[in-house]
Amino acid sequence: MLRFIVRRIVIIIPMLFVVVSLTWALVRLAPGNFYSGEKKIAPAVEANLREKYGLDKPWYVQYGKVLRNIGRFDFGTSLRYEGQSVNQILLRALPVSAALGFTAYLLALIVGITMGTLAALKQNSWLDSSSMVIAMLGISIPNFVLGPLLVLLFSLTLFWFPPALWNGFLSKSIVLPAITLSAIYVAYIARLTRSGMLEVLRSDYIRTARAKGLSEWQVVTRHALRGGLLPVISFSGPALAFLITGTVVVEKIFALPGLGNYFINACFNRDEPLILGIVAFIAISVLVFNLLVDISYAVIDPRIKY
Amino acid sequence: MSAAAARSIFLVGVLSACLLVVGCTASANNETFFGKTDPPRENVLRYVSGSEPESLDPQIPIGQNEARISMALFEGLAEYDPKSSQPIPALAESWEVNKDWSEVLFHLRRDGRFSNGDRITARDFVYTIQRGMTPSVGARYASLAYPIKYAQAFNEGAVFVFDPNTKNYLLERDFADDNSTNPVALSSQPDVISSEYANGNASLANTALHQTMHAPLRLVLPGKDKKRNDLLDKNPKLKAAVAGKQLVPVKADDVGVEAPDDYTLRISLMQPTPYFISMMPHQFFRALHQKTIEKFGSAWTDADKIVTSGPFKLDSWRHYDRIVVVRDPQYWDTAHVHLDKIVFYLLADNVTMLSLYKAGELDVTYNHTVPATWLEVIGHRKDFMDAPEAAIDFYNFNTTAGPTRDVRVRKALNMSLDKKALADWRHVAPLTAMTPNGIFPGYPQPKGDPFDPEQAKKLLAEAGYKDANGNFDPKKFEASEIEMIMNPDANNLPYAEFIQAQWKQNLGATISMRVMENKTFTTAQTNLEYKGISRTGWSADYMDPFTFLSIFYTPKGTNATGWWDPKYVALLDQANRTTDHLERYKLLAQAEQLLLDAQPVIPLTVGTTRLMKKPYVKGVYPNAATLIPWKYAYIERDPSKWDYGMPDMSEPSAVAGG
Numbered sequence: 004m005l006r007f008i009v010r011r012i013v014i015i016i017p018m019l020f021v022v023v024s025l026t027w028a029l030v031r032l033a034p035g036n037f038y039s040g041e042k043k044i045a046p047a048v049e050a051n052l053r054e055k056y057g058l059d060k061p062w063y064v065q066y067g068k069v070l071r072n073i074g075r076f077d078f079g080t081s082l083r084y085e086g087q088s089v090n091q092i093l094l095r096a097l098p099v100s101a102a103l104g105f106t107a108y109l110l111a112l113i114v115g116i117t118m119g120t121l122a123a124l125k126q127n128s129w130l131d132s133s134s135m136v137i138a139m140l141g142i143s144i145p146n147f148v149l150g151p152l153l154v155l156l157f158s159l160t161l162f163w164f165p166p167a168l169w170n171g172f173l174s175k176s177i178v179l180p181a182i183t184l185s186a187i188y189v190a191y192i193a194r195l196t197r198s199g200m201l202e203v204l205r206s207d208y209i210r211t212a213r214a215k216g217l218s219e220w221q222v223v224t225r226h227a228l229r230g231g232l233l234p235v236i237s238f239s240g241p242a243l244a245f246l247i248t249g250t251v252v253v254e255k256i257f258a259l260p261g262l263g264n265y266f267i268n269a270c271f272n273r274d275e276p277l278i279l280g281i282v283a284f285i286a287i288s289v290l291v292f293n294l295l296v297d298i299s300y301a302v303i304d305p306r307i308k309y
Numbered sequence: 310m311s312a313a314a315a316r317s318i319f320l321v322g323v324l325s326a327c328l329l330v331v332g333c334t335a336s337a338n339n340e341t342f343f344g345k346t347d348p349p350r351e352n353v354l355r356y357v358s359g360s361e362p363e364s365l366d367p368q369i370p371i372g373q374n375e376a377r378i379s380m381a382l383f384e385g386l387a388e389y390d391p392k393s394s395q396p397i398p399a400l401a402e403s404w405e406v407n408k409d410w411s412e413v414l415f416h417l418r419r420d421g422r423f424s425n426g427d428r429i430t431a432r433d434f435v436y437t438i439q440r441g442m443t444p445s446v447g448a449r450y451a452s453l454a455y456p457i458k459y460a461q462a463f464n465e466g467a468v469f470v471f472d473p474n475t476k477n478y479l480l481e482r483d484f485a486d487d488n489s490t491n492p493v494a495l496s497s498q499p500d501v502i503s504s505e506y507a508n509g510n511a512s513l514a515n516t517a518l519h520q521t522m523h524a525p526l527r528l529v530l531p532g533k534d535k536k537r538n539d540l541l542d543k544n545p546k547l548k549a550a551v552a553g554k555q556l557v558p559v560k561a562d563d564v565g566v567e568a569p570d571d572y573t574l575r576i577s578l579m580q581p582t583p584y585f586i587s588m589m590p591h592q593f594f595r596a597l598h599q600k601t602i603e604k605f606g607s608a609w610t611d612a613d614k615i616v617t618s619g620p621f622k623l624d625s626w627r628h629y630d631r632i633v634v635v636r637d638p639q640y641w642d643t644a645h646v647h648l649d650k651i652v653f654y655l656l657a658d659n660v661t662m663l664s665l666y667k668a669g670e671l672d673v674t675y676n677h678t679v680p681a682t683w684l685e686v687i688g689h690r691k692d693f694m695d696a697p698e699a700a701i702d703f704y705n706f707n708t709t710a711g712p713t714r715d716v717r718v719r720k721a722l723n724m725s726l727d728k729k730a731l732a733d734w735r736h737v738a739p740l741t742a743m744t745p746n747g748i749f750p751g752y753p754q755p756k757g758d759p760f761d762p763e764q765a766k767k768l769l770a771e772a773g774y775k776d777a778n779g780n781f782d783p784k785k786f787e788a789s790e791i792e793m794i795m796n797p798d799a800n801n802l803p804y805a806e807f808i809q810a811q812w813k814q815n816l817g818a819t820i821s822m823r824v825m826e827n828k829t830f831t832t833a834q835t836n837l838e839y840k841g842i843s844r845t846g847w848s849a850d851y852m853d854p855f856t857f858l859s860i861f862y863t864p865k866g867t868n869a870t871g872w873w874d875p876k877y878v879a880l881l882d883q884a885n886r887t888t889d890h891l892e893r894y895k896l897l898a899q900a901e902q903l904l905l906d907a908q909p910v911i912p913l914t915v916g917t918t919r920l921m922k923k924p925y926v927k928g929v930y931p932n933a934a935t936l937i938p939w940k941y942a943y944i945e946r947d948p949s950k951w952d953y954g955m956p957d958m959s960e961p962s963a964v965a966g967g
Contacts, residue, residue: 035828039447040371041868043835045452047465051444071720086362086607087628095628152666159344166664171629258656260629268360273828 004301008294015290022286023073023279027066030275037082037273056082069279080278083272089280092265097247097284100254100261102172104246106181108239111188118189118236119196120223123204123231134193141190150183150256167258180257182251188242192235200231229303236303240296244289341953344691345669348925348944351649355672357662358653361629365610367592368441368448373848373935376592377675378653381621381634381939383595386415386434386574387586391941392958393807394699394852396586400429400596400618401574408505410581410888412522414513415574420641423598424615424622431568432926433618436599437577439463450593451851456582458522458565459529468530469563471555479554481526484547513569522577532558536622567883578867581886583893584853591851595619619904620646620940629655647928647943659799663687663921672923672944676935679919680799681735691953692924699849700916701740702804703794704842705834708909709871711790713841717772719908722842724758725765725815731807732914734749735800740912744854747915748933752854752894755902757912762815769816783817791841793822796830801844802888804913834869844871848916852934854897855885861904872909924951928956 017295038044038052053059057068072079078089122134157179158166170176203209204227251263258264262281269277298309347354358449359374365380380389387396388406398404421429441448442464455461462469470479530551531537538862541548565577578585588594598616602609609615615623620642621634636646654671656662659678665671676698679687687693706713706722713719728739738746743759766781776782793808794887795801805822812818820841825833834843847867849856859883864873877900884896904910918931927950928941945951 034832039828039831039835044371044449045455045866047444047461048447048449048451051447051451051466052447055445055447081361084361085366085369086610092628115679121589151660158668159664162668165670166668167656167661168665168670255658256661258630258654258658258661260627264629271827 079276083274096262101247107184111185115192118193123200138190141186203230244292344667353650360657379592382487382617385595387589417572430571431574458577462529462559468556479528587851696931698916699933702913717768721765721768738915745915788818795844870909
């Protein structure tokens with residue numbers, strides 16, 4: 004087990020190197036740079052800028068600097084935002100994305116697992132069909148449609164929640180973005196739970212549990228859920244990584260100061276240090292969460308050993 | 310109940326819920342205003358300023374989103390008039406120009422103060438301008454100050470040439486036949502410039518700098534060895550003259566700006582620049598606090614460090630969310646600043662901001678925030694502000710390759726396009742020339758070619774696209790060699806589709822289009838790597854026709870057409886040397902006509918402000934520069950005094966002329 008964990012952690016380093024190098028090359032290959040725009044600047048001014056940001060140096064010097072920076076977890080200074088370091092920006096934007104992502108994650112787990120379990124227990128009933136219709140809608144309505152629809156209903160017609168802006172974790176402003184963000188995950192988790200539970204409920208050890216005279220509640224919560232949730236766990240680990248590291252569309256619709264919003268703008272602005280910083284951060288998060296998922300398998304299912 | 314039945318009942322339910330929502334929204338369409346009209350409880354204005362500012366340092370960024378905030382935090386020698394956008398006195402009480410337009414004097418007010426209580430003197434403006442020109446600062450708007458003497462030389466890191474034997478600098482005029490040494494036209498520079506003023510105001514100290522400024526222009530050479538040697542190799546006479554001489558880097562102190570006393574700022578110009586005063590309200594020239602910047606470097610704009618000069622000071626900056634500014638009690642005119650606070654929401658999504666506006670969480674939005682497709686719902690509301698703007702949309706022609714090399718093809722494409730129909734459809738005004746109409750009173754704007762598809766066909770036939778009878782033949786026209794490229798801004802694609810349909814209808818030619826990612830697009834455009842046509846736009850940096858005509862002053866850069874004519878440049882230079890206002894306008898109009906004759910562009914439309922303003926917000930006008938001087942804004946709580954429709958913009962503002 005320990006050897007497995009160490010091996011997985013060590014593997015993060017070369018993977019990070021590949022991700023960062025590829026991203027760097029892509030940013031460099033893309034036309035334009037952070038100061039190019041419709042209003043052209045004087046050639047002398049451009050030369051001043053290139054000198055200021057070290058862009059006049061040969062590419063290997065610049066690439067070396069990128070790798071050195073990442074090695075020290077200091078991603079340098081943003082090109083776009085004068086005097087702001089990428090680390091500062093990450094620290095500022097992450098809590099917003101994490102708060103939103105975590106809320107959406109919890110919502111998705113609670114609603115999704117409940118819906119999926121009920122559907123499996125009452126297979127082919129109206130409960131099952133309507134849960135699965137909701138799940139199908141959640142998967143097929145993209146969040147850039149669902150978000151504005153929710154705004155139209157709850158902000159502009161009923162005036163219950165603000166249509167945009169961020170007023171902190173414990174405020175009304177998190178409600179609509181969290182629902183929008185969680186919809187597709189609710190749907191996936193409900194479907195995964197349902198099929199997982201259906202399979203488990205037919206298995207021998209559930210029959211044994213019932214034969215021993217356990218109550219239905221105990222059978223479901225103590226025995227069936229443990230096995231039935233395995234597919235949910237393998238799905239929700241990386242999902243959590245993506246959810247808390249920023250979600251471009253939802254943050255854009257609701258104008259939230261999260262990582263996703265920074266990320267998309269950094270790409271449009273060709274803000275190389277910020278792009279690399281966010282990519283590296285997301286890569287590390289995904290790798291770490293995958294590792295956590297693998298570990299949790301062993302904890303939940305005694306049949307799995309590393 | 311079967312699963313299928315349950316499913317269909319559920320779907321019907323969802324659909325009716327959606328219809329209900331849409332129905333409620335539709336029924337609200339007859340209201341006078343768009344959304345809530347309850348004024349905010351506090352004495353605060355909530356504005357949306359666009360995307361996250363690059364910096365609060367007014368000399369670093371170049372976007373309007375930052376300029377909108379600089380308008381609150383910093384003040385310059387002059388401010389934009391809230392209605393006409395013309396310069397009005399601010400930190401300078403008055404100004405005067407000498408007779409030959411080589412020197413400008415600004416007389417500063419004595420009670421100007423920074424937010425930390427320090428007095429604002431002429432020395433602060435000397436610092437501000439010198440700092441903006443410093444190469445290591447990397448100010449992208451530095452070229453605005455190039456009319457100031459030796460400012461460009463300093464900004465480019467250029468050198469003077471000093472002769473140690475004669476103790477003199479080499480002079481430009483001795484090498485005047487070689488005009489590649491300095492891009493600014495100097496041939497007409499008189500030897501000694503008089504500093505006479507119309508009212509005889511010349512009692513100021515004749516400092517060493519002042520004498521230098523009025524001495525013949527020094528020779529300026531590139532600072533980088535390679536560039537300089539290339540230049541010298543081309544000019545043996547110059548090379549011989551420079552050999553053995555000292556190269557002296559141009560310093561900040563060589564720039565033609567000085568403070569002969571605490572409250573007088575003297576600026577010497579390279580050549581007459583009649584639009585110079587119009588540039589003074591630009592954020593690039595707004596007063597900066599030297600000690601703060603020197604102490605904290607690029608961190609000086611942090612909320613706990615920043616020192617500002619405007620009517621408001623920074624309270625907090627929540628990145629990617631909002632900037633809050635509060636009234637600055639140190640500001641000289643703080644008694645006449647109405648608002649306690651302004652909140653700038655940092656977002657740029659039109660739909661999001663209209664939602665916020667409708668829900669009553671925003672009081673004013675910035676220009677172009679109402680998409681054309683929303684006009685049906687919003688266009689007739691009394692809080693929709695639609696006034697002409699000093700901004701134009703046009704298409705560039707690539708005049709260096711393909712069919713668009715031929716001026717007849719360019720003219721034909723321009724003439725076969727019904728701009729009035731386009732403008733009516735988009736709720737804007739048609740543009741037929743290179744300057745927007747109706748913004749510069751007294752400017753004899755040329756008309757440009759009218760809509761005339763028959764003439765267009767004749768021109769194309771002349772250009773060789775004809776059948777056996779000599780008539781225009783669409784099959785011969787190389788439409789596939791032309792493509793319209795554009796960036797993905799909301800309005801570009803509908804424009805292009807309309808124009809494509811017009812050409813199809815009027816010429817029988819189908820010209821394809823391509824939307825490109827923004828930076829990819831601008832790179833292709835600048836490098837003339839496009840087939841035929843590229844979309845662009847321009848908004849005024851200052852209120853003068855020259856800001857539009859100067860696009861084609863240089864062969865490259867913002868001019869992405871490949872067209873460049875020395876005659877055009879000569880006309881513009883001549884115009885700017887002309888001190889009589891109307892004579893100058895005539896010459897500018899002549900240059901504009903010359904440009905239109907060559908047709909390197911298709912003028913399309915003049916922008917309109919298309920913004921929302923709650924009726925209770927007063928003192929805020931949809932002006933042509935679309936920048937709002939915030940000190941005049943206030944919240945009117947008495948509904949009988951609210952604006953029902955556009956506020957009156959015709960009368961000169963009561964505040965102007967301060």
